[in-house]
Amino acid sequence: MESLSLQSFHVKGLNYRSKFNLANNPSEFRAINQVGFDHFLRQRCKRLCFSVRCQSFSGKNEGGVSSSADGSSSAIEEQRNEGHFGQLIGPVKDASGSIVSFNLYSQSGDGKSNVFLDLEKPNENDKEEKISSGSPSSFVFERGVIKESEVEKILEETIVEGEDKTVAKSKLSVVFVTAEAAPYSKTGGLGDVCGSLPIALAERGHRVMVIAPRYIHGTAADKVYAGAFDANCRIKVNCFGGEQEVAFFHQYRDGVDWVFVDHPSYHRPGNPYGDSFGAFGDNQFRFTLLCHAACEAPLVLPLGGYTYGEKCLFLVNDWHAGLVPVLLAANYRPYGVYKDARSILVIHNLSHQGVEPAVTYDNLGLPPQWYGPLEWVFPEWARAHELDKGEAVNILKGAVVTADRILTVSQGYSWEITTVEGGYGLHELLTSRKFVINGIINGINVSEWDPSNDAHIAAPYSIDDLSGKAECKAALQKELGLPVKPDCPLIGFIGRLDYQKGIDIIQAAMPELLGDDVQFVMLGTGVAKYESWMRETEARYKDKFRGWVGFSVPISHRITAGCDILLMPSRFEPCGLNQLYAMRYGTIPVVHSTGGLRDTVETYNPYAVGPDGSGTGTGWGFAPLAKDSMLSALRNGLKTYREYKGSWLGLMKRGMQQDFTWDSAAAHYEQVFEWAFTDPPYC
């Protein structure tokens, strides 16, 4: 057996510092860091938060580091003798006896990690040089080889001592509980957020798990779960009158543990919540299972070798995850478990609360005395008949009264939910907790939504060269079968077709709007009557209107890139993502001034002197939500588009310059995490 020695491997920033030698079979050393070595490198490239020096050689030992098949003890000795920080607690071997990784404790002793590293055997001829230059000949990572030159560049860049401001002050174990997480499942913005924010938090040094159902549809779409493997951990949870067995699947990707709860009730056609016949009748069961499983996962799943443990922070997204803080308070803390955990309810949409008849309370797996927090009585006007007492259980309400803190996805919305108009019956309760409510505007995935590098669009473009946008517009017009007219303003809408999105206002305004020389394209799916209306309108206005009924991410990118204006007359909008995507693509948003739309779109003011001298603002906001005020804002936009080309260009460029990265949102989240841990548990 030939030995490979990793002569000195220092990872700073995570407080790991260790030096050890390894022995393995001839050509390859294979390992992975719990935090993820690929993640670690990626993070370092971007954030300069670690520094590493690796030296490698094959053959006899050098540098006083001994080598043997089980050389860990001498490595420990070496480490102790030299007074290195970090404690090597022993090798992890595979079935053949080869050492595949080492367990390290951090310097502070408050965490541990499997160092997991792929090290290719270096070229003998390069040996001396490699050792003296302190760079490895190459690293092989799980998803490909990083070339030597790249490693050297990374090392050069990262051997920078000093604090990196983009790294979290204290590293936490964060557990997202959600009904959707892109790219595995997405019907809207919740999926986007839970697919991106975890990665941003992991990049900042947190240990992050996302736990969501494993939806299997029996179609080709199921391949999204191909990288998630059975974690060989089955648990039984008590709810719905008995023990329900669930399994966990796991994928480690982009520094995040993606955990999927598996149960037959998640295996069916449709979206996470329903199908063409409406919402699934057993959603309370499906999401109760999710919440019970999510509470157990940090305790039972040894992801990468060890569990998340009790000191974690649950981010509870919308009602589907709303039982988590109730379960923590009712089923765990009374028995001394999760006393150090905290939960934050993140409200993406208050209009869905998970309300079911009161008799279903017994199904939730909660002690009888916890009925109060979930108790919900409908006002008389909302009851079905005279004998209806309006008694129900409301899962989101349970979360509002038990979560340690509450977050919404914009500051504007955090205030709106405390008003009669925006509180959906919970405004008084939310007002009573307003001291722990904050709003943080969502970020966007700037790699997925990047006009200069977007595989879905006809031509790339950027703020410096906008010519590709005209090509995207022409390509979209052609794809939709609309006349290819470069000067005809093209207006778009993307979103769920429901009451929230103000489709009825678009519907009312359409005849008047299409009386003008404009084109309009809508992409969406949802309420059947709106889908039919889109089809009818397309038939009536063949040269001007296209209604694409369906859910298609590529088309949404093409509409965002190809349109001149994106219309969002949302009745309420907790944050809204499409206006953020639109601005990044130089498409001007025209929005109802509500919630996150008001927070993110600044109405154009031609008289203000902005930095570029062409006014200020990134779009148009209108209020009240009415056909006439929407048409008036649109007409302002159309006039600017047609008659003030310079101003239009200024609007486009200002939008494209906005910073909506997840990293800045993640930094705000960390502040709220800190507050959550400063206070004792609320329940």
Ligand SMILES: Nc1ncnc2c1ncn2[C@@H]1O[C@H](COP(=O)(O)OP(=O)(O)O[C@H]2O[C@H](CO)[C@@H](O)[C@H](O)[C@H]2O)[C@@H](O)[C@H]1O
């Ligand atoms: N037919 C279709 N085809 C392809 N893509 C489609 C589509 N319909 C919608 N999408 C995509 O789904 C996402 C919708 O996000 P939004 O934030 O606008 O709305 P949503 O109301 O679902 O989310 C809720 O949660 C998010 C996240 O917090 C809040 O921003 C928002 O205000 C709140 O209502 C966007 O990425 C959009 O492109």
